[in-house]
Amino acid sequence: MVNYPNGVPYQGKEKKKERAHHKSAQEISISSANRGMDFEADINASNDYYESKGICLIKKRPTPINVVKVDYSRGAMITHAYFEAQSTTDYNGVYKGKYIDFEAKNTKNKASFPLSNITPHQINHLKQVIFHGGIAFFIVQFQTLDKVFLLDASYVINFYEHEKRKSIPFDCFEKNGIEVERSYIPRLKYIDAIDKMYF
Amino acid sequence: MVNYPNGVPYQGKEKKKERAHHKSAQEISISSANRGMDFEADINASNDYYESKGICLIKKRPTPINVVKVDYSRGAMITHAYFEAQSTTDYNGVYKGKYIDFEAKNTKNKASFPLSNITPHQINHLKQVIFHGGIAFFIVQFQTLDKVFLLDASYVINFYEHEKRKSIPFDCFEKNGIEVERSYIPRLKYIDAIDKMYF
Numbered sequence: 001m002v003n004y005p006n007g008v009p010y011q012g013k014e015k016k017k018e019r020a021h022h023k024s025a026q027e028i029s030i031s032s033a034n035r036g037m038d039f040e041a042d043i044n045a046s047n048d049y050y051e052s053k054g055i056c057l058i059k060k061r062p063t064p065i066n067v068v069k070v071d072y073s074r075g076a077m078i079t080h081a082y083f084e085a086q087s088t089t090d091y092n093g094v095y096k097g098k099y100i101d102f103e104a105k106n107t108k109n110k111a112s113f114p115l116s117n118i119t120p121h122q123i124n125h126l127k128q129v130i131f132h133g134g135i136a137f138f139i140v141q142f143q144t145l146d147k148v149f150l151l152d153a154s155y156v157i158n159f160y161e162h163e164k165r166k167s168i169p170f171d172c173f174e175k176n177g178i179e180v181e182r183s184y185i186p187r188l189k190y191i192d193a194i195d196k197m198y199f
Numbered sequence: 200m201v202n203y204p205n206g207v208p209y210q211g212k213e214k215k216k217e218r219a220h221h222k223s224a225q226e227i228s229i230s231s232a233n234r235g236m237d238f239e240a241d242i243n244a245s246n247d248y249y250e251s252k253g254i255c256l257i258k259k260r261p262t263p264i265n266v267v268k269v270d271y272s273r274g275a276m277i278t279h280a281y282f283e284a285q286s287t288t289d290y291n292g293v294y295k296g297k298y299i300d301f302e303a304k305n306t307k308n309k310a311s312f313p314l315s316n317i318t319p320h321q322i323n324h325l326k327q328v329i330f331h332g333g334i335a336f337f338i339v340q341f342q343t344l345d346k347v348f349l350l351d352a353s354y355v356i357n358f359y360e361h362e363k364r365k366s367i368p369f370d371c372f373e374k375n376g377i378e379v380e381r382s383y384i385p386r387l388k389y390i391d392a393i394d395k396m397y398f
Contacts, residue, residue, distance in 0.1 A: 076282060097333065098332075099299075
């Protein structure tokens with residue numbers, strides 16, 4: 001999941017409704033941003049748990065940053081740099097000897113997952129993972145519905161390349177994906193979903 | 200796709216000859232540093248080649264950066280940040296369905312590879328990779344000897360944890376490692392070494 005560098009959250013339909021109830025724009029944008037961040041935090045915490053239990057070793061790739069200027073007189077302090085778009089996916093690692101690679105996305109849409117969230121680089125990357133025998137998928141959180149699904153990357157790639165519509169309907173996730181259950185620890189039991197889908 | 204940061208080509212034996220002709224200490228340290236950078240550039244270029252030929256998909260992890268301050272009025276320009284130590288290894292990916300994970304190190308030593316180059320985090324990370332059935336190794340360049348070897352991580356971990364001496368002798372690389380050949384393209388044929396060692 002790409003962190004929006006400027007901290008400005010996506011503002012969809014929910015916002016308009018909430019705004020009717022006298023919340024300040026500031027409050028709404030903070031809580032919306034936090035919920036998006038929470039999803040990433042949930043995955044990271046789940047990865048930490050899985051790692052601590054010796055279940056798998058899956059890590060978030062660091063956000064690539066283009067460093068323009070470093071001040072060595074101040075302990076190699078970076079004074080000028082920019083966030084770069086991740087040209088791959090955000091997570092990869094190893095489970096049961098297999099290479100695992102996935103992208104996590106959050107959407108506030110209720111009816112479908114907009115493909116505009118996915119870059120051509122990511123599609124290309126995931127195609128290569130599949131070609132080389134790795135396991136590739138998306139984990140998508142439908143924030144408003146409080147539902148999380150694992151969907152195989154080949155399904156998403158096929159949809160991306162051959163379907164006219166620019167979003168994957170929610171019921172496709174129900175039919176073709178595996179629902180990822182929440183728990184106290186790990187917060188997202190996505191390894192269970194991997195087991196059901198691939199093992 | 201990774202761009203070669205400086206575009207400076209690998210400089211082998213010819214360079215050493217030049218250096219005999221009145222180079223200052225400053226120039227030497229810069230060119231030595233460059234050769235260290237060249238090693239990373241060689242691996243990155245080899246990865247690009249392997250990826251373009253559909254041989255494997257192995258990427259350098261971005262350097263983690265701790266962002267302290269971002270100036271949003273200047274297009275999300277990072278104005279205060281620090282490099283963080285990589286808590287894992289620098290490279291991972293997939294080859295023949297298997298998870299691949301390795302660390303690349305350059306040394307100017309002729310007789311041995313100093314283990315001070317390796318962090319406890321990296322040892323711990325590589326142990327976990329092996330535990331989960333991944334392929335884990337080091338690629339070490341003996342810069343002065345112009346030799347590159349692949350050495351299985353389990354050998355290095357064993358040495359790190361059980362041997363008294365704090366460097367791995369060069370002849371251990373010759374006996375237990377696989378020499379990585381150079382070519383014009385790819386610059387480092389390390390997949391051949393993986394084939395010999397693991398497949």
